[in-house]
Structure formats: structure tokens, C-alpha cells
Amino acid sequence: MFGIFKGLGVTFGQMTKKKVTLQYPDVRINMPERYRGIHQFIPELCIVCNQCARICPTDCISLSGTRNEDKKLRIDTYDINFEICILCDLCVEVCPTEAILMTPRFELASYTRDELYKDMEWLYGNHLGEFGSHEQAMAAQAAREAEHAAAAAANGVEPGGDS
Amino acid sequence: MFSWQATPLRPLTLLGMLIGVVVVLALVLGIVTYLIYFERKVIGWMQGRIGPNRVGPLGLLQSVADVLKLLIKEDIIPANADRALFLLAPVIAFVPSFMVLAVIPYTASHIFTANLNVGLLYYIALSSLTILGIVMAGWASNNKYSLLGGMRSAAQMISYEIPLGLSVLGVVMLAGSLNLVTIVQHQATDRFGWYIIPQIIGFVVFMIAALAELNRTPFDLPEAESELVAGYFTEYSGFRFAFFMLSEYVYVFAISALATTLFLGGWAGPFLPSWLWFAIKTSAIIFFLFWVRATMPRMRGDQLMSFAWKVLIPVALFNVVLTGALSLIG
Amino acid sequence: MCALRSEEMILNVGPQHPSTHGVFRLVVTIDGEQIVDADPVVGYLHRGTEKLAEDLQYVQIIPYTDRLDYVASMLNNYALCHTVEYALDLEVPARAEYLRIIVMELQRVASHLLFLGTYLLDLGAMSPFLYAFQEREQIIMLFNEICGARLTYNYMRVGGVQWDAPPGWIEKVRDFTAQMQKKVPMYHQLVTGNEIFLNRVRGIGVISQEDGIAYAMSGINLRSTGFNWDLRKNRPYSIYDQFEWAVPVGKNGDCFDRYFIHLQEIEQSLNIVAQAVERVPDGPIIGKVPKLVRVPAGEYYRGIEGARGELGVYLVSDGKDKPYRLKLRRPSFVNLQILRKLLIGQSMANLIAILGAVDIVLGEVDA
Numbered sequence: 093m094f095g096i097f098k099g100l101g102v103t104f105g106q107m108t109k110k111k112v113t114l115q116y117p118d119v120r121i122n123m124p125e126r127y128r129g130i131h132q133f134i135p136e137l138c139i140v141c142n143q144c145a146r147i148c149p150t151d152c153i154s155l156s157g158t159r160n161e162d163k164k165l166r167i168d169t170y171d172i173n174f175e176i177c178i179l180c181d182l183c184v185e186v187c188p189t190e191a192i193l194m195t196p197r198f199e200l201a202s203y204t205r206d207e208l209y210k211d212m213e214w215l216y217g218n219h220l221g222e223f224g225s226h227e228q229a230m231a232a233q234a235a236r237e238a239e240h241a242a243a244a245a246a247n248g249v250e251p252g253g254d255s
Numbered sequence: 256m257f258s259w260q261a262t263p264l265r266p267l268t269l270l271g272m273l274i275g276v277v278v279v280l281a282l283v284l285g286i287v288t289y290l291i292y293f294e295r296k297v298i299g300w301m302q303g304r305i306g307p308n309r310v311g312p313l314g315l316l317q318s319v320a321d322v323l324k325l326l327i328k329e330d331i332i333p334a335n336a337d338r339a340l341f342l343l344a345p346v347i348a349f350v351p352s353f354m355v356l357a358v359i360p361y362t363a364s365h366i367f368t369a370n371l372n373v374g375l376l377y378y379i380a381l382s383s384l385t386i387l388g389i390v391m392a393g394w395a396s397n398n399k400y401s402l403l404g405g406m407r408s409a410a411q412m413i414s415y416e417i418p419l420g421l422s423v424l425g426v427v428m429l430a431g432s433l434n435l436v437t438i439v440q441h442q443a444t445d446r447f448g449w450y451i452i453p454q455i456i457g458f459v460v461f462m463i464a465a466l467a468e469l470n471r472t473p474f475d476l477p478e479a480e481s482e483l484v485a486g487y488f489t490e491y492s493g494f495r496f497a498f499f500m501l502s503e504y505v506y507v508f509a510i511s512a513l514a515t516t517l518f519l520g521g522w523a524g525p526f527l528p529s530w531l532w533f534a535i536k537t538s539a540i541i542f543f544l545f546w547v548r549a550t551m552p553r554m555r556g557d558q559l560m561s562f563a564w565k566v567l568i569p570v571a572l573f574n575v576v577l578t579g580a581l582s583l584i585g
Numbered sequence: 586m587c588a589l590r591s592e593e594m595i596l597n598v599g600p601q602h603p604s605t606h607g608v609f610r611l612v613v614t615i616d617g618e619q620i621v622d623a624d625p626v627v628g629y630l631h632r633g634t635e636k637l638a639e640d641l642q643y644v645q646i647i648p649y650t651d652r653l654d655y656v657a658s659m660l661n662n663y664a665l666c667h668t669v670e671y672a673l674d675l676e677v678p679a680r681a682e683y684l685r686i687i688v689m690e691l692q693r694v695a696s697h698l699l700f701l702g703t704y705l706l707d708l709g710a711m712s713p714f715l716y717a718f719q720e721r722e723q724i725i726m727l728f729n730e731i732c733g734a735r736l737t738y739n740y741m742r743v744g745g746v747q748w749d750a751p752p753g754w755i756e757k758v759r760d761f762t763a764q765m766q767k768k769v770p771m772y773h774q775l776v777t778g779n780e781i782f783l784n785r786v787r788g789i790g791v792i793s794q795e796d797g798i799a800y801a802m803s804g805i806n807l808r809s810t811g812f813n814w815d816l817r818k819n820r821p822y823s824i825y826d827q828f829e830w831a832v833p834v835g836k837n838g839d840c841f842d843r844y845f846i847h848l849q850e851i852e853q854s855l856n857i858v859a860q861a862v863e864r865v866p867d868g869p870i871i872g873k874v875p876k877l878v879r880v881p882a883g884e885y886y887r888g889i890e891g892a893r894g895e896l897g898v899y900l901v902s903d904g905k906d907k908p909y910r911l912k913l914r915r916p917s918f919v920n921l922q923i924l925r926k927l928l929i930g931q932s933m934a935n936l937i938a939i940l941g942a943v944d945i946v947l948g949e950v951d952a
């Protein structure tokens with residue numbers, strides 16, 4: 093009989109504990125820096141090397157590019173099919189110019205499957221966010237990184253963690 | 256003291272009766288709505304959660320929304336179900352749960368109480384009718400899980416009816432009456448005070464048997480979600496499902512009220528008005544039921560049965576003998 | 586007089602059933618509440634991982650292993666990487682080994698917590714489930730910080746790990762370990778001592794040692810029979826030999842032993858993590874690995890102690906950058922084979938207790 097009362101004690105003690113749940117749509121979980129969410133794509137940086145499409149284990153990236161007058165390759169279309177993307181990060185790892193990156197954004201629910209097929213414009217918009225242009229977004233990013241580095245330096249740890 | 260039985264039936268008293276019935280019904284519906292809310296909150300708090308908090312301030316309208324949703328849902332009757340029984344079962348389960356409320360003395364002035372001289376018997380007799388509804392539901396659904404659930408609950412509720420009946424015998428012996436009002440009044444004058452003290456064995460047996468009667472954890476085998484996928488009401492949806500839920504929670508309230516009446520001195524208490532005392536004591540017992548639910552795993556069928564027959568009934572019988580012997584000596 | 590015989594009934598438990606933990610179907614023939622026959626039907630979650638792997642480079646297979654035993658992805662990652670490293674005869678840097686051990690043992694704790702919670706949920710107790718998930722959530726957030734995912738980590742690579750620990754991560758792990766070590770007694774108070782729980786799991790679903798071995802069981806299922814067999818000790822891999830810890834074994838092979846060993850293993854894993862975080866060395870996190878991994882032709886097998894038993898990877902290579910054949914020995918699948926034997930003669934209520942204690946994950950059963 094004794095064990096039952098012990099159990100009752102445990103549950104009763106929990107009543108006053110701090111609640112752990114979040115009020116989700118109002119309060120969002122704070123995703124860490126490295127969080128592998130939905131991609132962002134920066135056409136300015138892409139050199140159309142096709143490495144990302146080749147490494148993708150689910151073949152969900154399709155891209156195409158053309159050669160400029162100055163012989164440079166320029167990206168024309170870049171689509172990711174989020175129906176099958178497994179957010180594995182391999183494309184980001186291989187990209188030599190960091191043209192494709194992952195964001196902390198994780199909500200992708202939609203009413204139709206078609207909406208999960210994201211094109212270059214959408215992915216670029218995901219990168220731009222509230223900023224008007226790529227330059228501004230990059231400047232904000234740099235500022236954030238500098239701030240981060242300063243904070244890390246203040247804490248006595250080297251940025252990046254490669255001690 | 257006021258008694259409905261002693262008043263002659265005139266149009267005015269009939270009207271009074273009707274109003275009384277409607278008031279009790281509305282009150283109980285309100286109580287049940289907030290009982291569900293209270294349960295979800297308490298269990299949530301015990302599990303590090305907040306519980307309902309979206310509909311209305313503090314989630315107070317959550318149960319209302321749930322009931323509303325159930326009421327406007329499509330009423331599905333499985334093609335192979337026994338139609339007549341399927342439709343009848345929720346009603347049979349539900350009606351007695353409200354009828355038992357007639358004898359509970361909520362306040363010192365018994366406007367809403369039938370004041371039957373066999374009140375306790377009436378309660379126990381009627382509450383066992385619900386089993387019929389549950390077995391019927393299990394059978395009529397034509398679903399194997401429901402059938403198993405219905406069978407389990409028949410076995411369980413009939414077995415636990417006996418210790419439940421025996422456990423209150425001690426109280427009846429002390430008070431010398433089956434009338435719930437008389438029992439409360441006796442507790443005020445008894446030398447031990449509330450019957451929970453002289454009848455502590457009876458009280459424990461009563462609480463355990465009551466949990467089993469209510470099909471609540473740790474005795475919730477008939478509706479074990481993880482085994483039987485909700486048991487006898489697997490096939491029910493919409494407002495028929497709501498009827499089962501409703502009757503379950505009305506019983507939670509009714510049995511807590513009965514425990515208050517029998518063992519905790521009913522409405523009696525200093526300073527505060529009698530109905531408030533009654534509410535406080537009943538809430539304490541209801542809280543206990545929820546607390547147990549948040550803690551316990553489920554028992555197993557055969558253990559449940561042997562527990563009823565080998566432990567509870569002998570203990571309850573012993574309690575009866577003990578009470579008899581003590582009152583002979585005293 | 587002949588005994589009264591009632592008609593038998595065939596009951597489909599699953600594929601959609603709250604207690605099968607996924608899409609698992611069990612066709613049971615019952616006589617009243619007694620089980621006369623039980624026939625597990627698997628394959629509802631089959632995704633053909635082994636076949637898919639034949640068309641993928643090694644680095645591309647790793648995210649697929651995440652989806653085998655999806656509550657213990659780190660261990661699956663490791664099983665594959667370890668086999669390829671073994672085939673390549675590759676040296677893994679010390680820091681990487683330590684990081685791997687930390688995440689793997691944390692993963693084992695998380696996986697066991699999940700078992701604990703869901704098992705009690707099956708038995709009808711709601712609260713332990715939510716308590717266990719609170720703890721598990723902390724581990725998952727730690728993983729989220731180090732590799733950016735909460736469930737499918739894709740953290741390890743051939744020759745090391747992909748991400749180094751972010752600043753302050755090791756300290757967080759240390760804090761968590763200390764705090765979790767204090768939490769374990771709460772589970773004993775809440776669950777282990779509960780008479781109702783004990784009555785439901787003691788002496789139920791007993792596996793004898795001979796049966797355990799004959800059915801090729803492994804992991805906690807085998808250890809619960811009293812057979813001391815833990816690959817981390819018996820066929821040491823990685824750097825487990827540098828830590829001090831014990832292998833908990835049971836006595837009776839019943840559901841209670843299996844439950845209890847889960848809790849004890851949580852303690853032991855925390856023990857290993859606590860030792861590991863104290864001595865994580867500096868250095869590179871990935872060894873010298875060619876950009877395109879080509880495994881020399883041949884056959885290789887390595888088994889590691891997964892959360893549910895021996896998680897083996899059998900690799901046949903013909904020298905290309907893709908495996909010729911990849912066979913995964915999934916412990917859940919192997920352990921499941923004894924289910925029929927355990928179930929016959931039991932009651933319906935025990936079905937859930939037994940199935941839960943065998944502890945299968947459907948992603949792993951069906952691969």
C-alpha cells in the first residue's frame with residue numbers, strides 16, 4: 093500500500109512546479125543558431141556548380157543556369173521540393189559559396205502539396221525576410237555575427253567553438 | 256422540516272417541483288461542465304502543463320466549446336450495429352445518473368431533495384441501472400473492442416456493487432436509517448462526530464469501490480484507451496458520446512456528494528452557509544479522484560476481480576460485524 | 586462432462602491502435618479474454634532503406650539511418666559510420682570520439698525515457714509519460730544546439746562528427762547530467778514502488794535465458810534474463826573501455842526486469858556522460874577522410890549496442906563509392922520474433938504489458 097501513497101506524493105508535489113509548456117503560436121520556441129530549418133537561397137552567390145543537387149539524397153533540388161555575356165554562369169531557376177526534402181543539411185555543406193543556407197524557420201504546413209514546391213523567388217524571399225535587398229540582409233547578418241562574436245569574447249570563449 | 260412527500264399535490268406545488276427539477280438539472284450541467292474543466296486543469300498542473308487556456312478567459316469556456324462541438328457533430332450509427340439498442344443505450348446510461356441526484360441533500364433546507372426514507376437504497380439501486388446501458392452499448396456497437404469493454408464493465412461494476420453496498424451498511428447501522436437526511440443529522444449529534452471516524456474502514460472500502468463504479472483510473476478497464484480503444488463507446492460519436500461522458504461525470508459528482516453525505520457530515524459545518532460546506536467537502540473528494548487518476552496505472556482484470564471478492568468484500572463484512580459489535584457494547 | 590467451450594474471436598490489434606507505437610498489426614485469436622494465438626504483421630512502415638542505400642553515397646545514407654529507430658538516431662548514425670570507418674581502417678580523432686560518446690549516451694537516456702513514458706502510458710498511468718518527456722525534451726534541445734535538429738540528427742560523418750560543440754554546450758551537458766541523476770529516484774518513487782504497477786508487470790512475459798539466446802535477442806530483453814551481454818563491454822568499440830560503468834542485468838526476464846533495467850541503464854549512461862564531459866580533449870572533430878569515400882571491396886560487419894539491442898551493419902562493397910549491399914540488423918525486428926511465444930496463453934490486458942516491454946520501434950522493425 094505504501095508505494096501508492098509515495099506516488100500520490102510525487103504527483104501532488106508537481107502541482108506547484110513551474111509549467112514547461114509554451115503557448116505555441118503566441119510564444120515560439122527559440123531555435124538555436126544551427127537549427128536546420130527551411131532553406132534560403134541567395135542567387136547572387138550561386139555559381140551553378142550543381143553540387144547541391146548532386147549530393148541531395150532525395151533528389152529534391154532542381155536548378156538550371158545560363159552563361160552570361162562575360163562567360164559567367166548565372167542561376168535561372170532553383171526549386172526545392174519540400175515534399176521530399178528531409179532537411180539533412182548536406183546541400184548546405186557542399187555549397188562552395190554558401191548560396192544555399194538553412195534558416196530557423198520550421199513551419200511548412202499547407203493545404204495542398206503544390207505549395208510545398210518552392211521556387212527561387214520564394215527561397216530568396218526567405219533569405220530577405222523583412223529586409224528590402226540582399227545587401228541589407230547581409231549587413232544585418234554581419235552585424236548579428238559581430239554582436240555574437242563580441243558576446244562570446246566577453247564570455248571568454250572563442251566564437252565558433254573550435255577551441 | 257420541508258418534505259415533498261408530505262405536501263399535497265396542487266398545481267402550485269407541481270410548478271414548484273418542476274422548477275426545482277429544472278434548477279437542479281441546470282445546476283448539475285453547469286457543475287459537470289466545470290468538473291471536466293477542473294479535472295483537465297488539475298491533471299495538467301500535476302504534469303507540468305497549464306491545461307485548457309484558449310477558449311474564454313483562463314480556458315473557462317473550453318468544456319462549453321467541447322460540448323457544443325459534440326452536439327453539432329454528425330450522428331454516426333454504424334451500419335451493422337443493432338440500431339434500436341444502439342440508440343437506447345446512451346439514454347439508459349444517462350437517465351439514472353440524473354435520477355440519483357434527487358436524494359442528495361445539498362443544503363440544510365431540503366427544497367431540492369426528495370427526502371426518501373430509503374434514499375440510500377434508491378441511490379444504489381438506480382446507479383446499477385447504468386451498467387445495463389453500458390453493456391447494451393458494448394453489445395449493440397457490433398465492435399469487438401466495444402464488446403470486450405462492455406463485458407469487462409459488467410463484470411467489474413456488478414462485483415464492486417457488493418462492497419459498495421456493504422461499506423455503507425456500517426453507516427446505516429450507526430444512523431439507524433436509510434434516509435440520507437437523517438444520516439446527516441445523526442452525524443451532527445453522534446459522539447464521534449462525522450462517520451468517517453468510526454467508519455474509517457467503511458470509508459476506505461467505499462472510496463475504492465466508488466472509483467471502480469465510476470470506471471476511473473486505476474479501475475478504468477472498460478474504457479482503457481491503450482488496450483480497448485475507449486471500450487464500449489468506441490463507436491459512439493456526437494451527442495450520444497456526450498451522453499456517456501456526461502453520465503460519467505454526473506456520477507463523479509453524485510458519488511462524491513454521497514460520500515460527503517455519508518461520511519463527512521454532509522452540509523454541516525460552522526460559520527459558512529450549508530451549501531458552501533457541502534460544496535467544499537464534495538470538491539475535496541472530487542479532487543482526490545482526479546489526483547488518483549493522475550498518478551495510478553490501470554489494474555488488470557483478473558486482479559481487479561480477486562481484489563473485489565477476496566479483499567474488499569471480506570473487509571466490508573468485517574466492518575459490518577465490527578460496527579455491530581461496537582454498538583452492542585456501546 | 587466436457588468443458589464449456591466458447592467461440593473464438595479474431596481481433597485485429599492495429600495497424601491503428603494506441604498501444605502498438607506505430608503501424609504494427611497483431612492478429613490475435615482470443616477465447617474470452619485469453620489469447621489463443623497471435624500473429625504479428627509487420628511492414629506497414631517499410632521504406633526500403635537497405636535497397637535505397639545501394640544507390641547512395643555513404644554520406645547520403647547517414648540521413649536515412651536517422652529514420653530507422655527514430656527515437657535513437659544518434660546510435661544509428663554511429664552504427665553506419667563505425668562500419669565504414671572499420672572498413673576503411675580509419676582513425677577517428679579523440680575529440681570526435683568523445684563527442685560521439687556523449688551524444689550516443691544522451692541518446693540512450695532519451696530513448697529509455699521515451700520507453701518509460703510510453704510503457705506507463707500503455708499501462709494507464711498518464712503522468713510518468715509527461716515527466717519523462719520533460720527530461721527528454723532537455724536532451725533534444727541539447728542535440729538541437731549541437732546539430733540543428735531535434736529528431737533526425739544526421740550528426741555523424743565517416744571519420745568524425747559534422748559539428749563541434751557550440752560554446753558552453755559541454756557545460757550544459759554537465760549540468761543536465763547532474764540534474765538528471767537526481768531525477769531518477771523520482772521515477773522509482775512514482776512508479777517502481779507502485780503496487781498496482783508491480784502487480785501488472787511482475788512475472789509477466791517471462792523470457793527464459795535459453796529462449797532469449799535461441800531467438801537471437803539482444804539488448805535489454807536479453808539482459809533481463811540474467812545473461813550479461815552488452816556489446817559495449819563484450820565487443821568493445823569506440824572508447825567505452827576508458828570509462829567506468831556497469832552493465833545492469835535482471836534475474837527473472839519478466840516485464841518488471843525489463844522496465845527496471847531501463848531505469849538502471851539511464852543511470853549508467855549518465856555515469857558515462859558525466860565522466861566523458863570532464864575529459865573532452867581539444868583537437869579536430871573529423872579525421873582525414875577522402876572527399877568521396879570508397880570502401881575497398883569486401884564484406885564488413887560491425888555491431889554496436891543500440892538502445893534496443895545489437896544494431897548491426899553488414900556492408901558488402903565492390904570498391905565503389907556506393908555499397909553493393911547494405912544489410913541492417915535491426916534489434917527491434919529480431920526481438921519481436923518472440924512475441925507470439927510470449928503472448929499465447931496470456932490475457933488481453935497482458936498483451937499490452939508484454940508488447941510494450943519488448944520495446945519495439947516500428948521504424949526499426951520495418952526499416
Ligand code: SF4
Nearest residue numbers: 148177178180181183
Ligand atoms: S536539406 Fe537535404 S534533402 Fe533537403 S535539399 Fe538539402 S540535401 Fe536535399
Ligand code: SF4
Nearest residue numbers: 138139141142144187
Ligand atoms: S552548391 Fe551552391 S553554388 Fe553550387 S549550384 Fe548549389 S547553391 Fe549554387
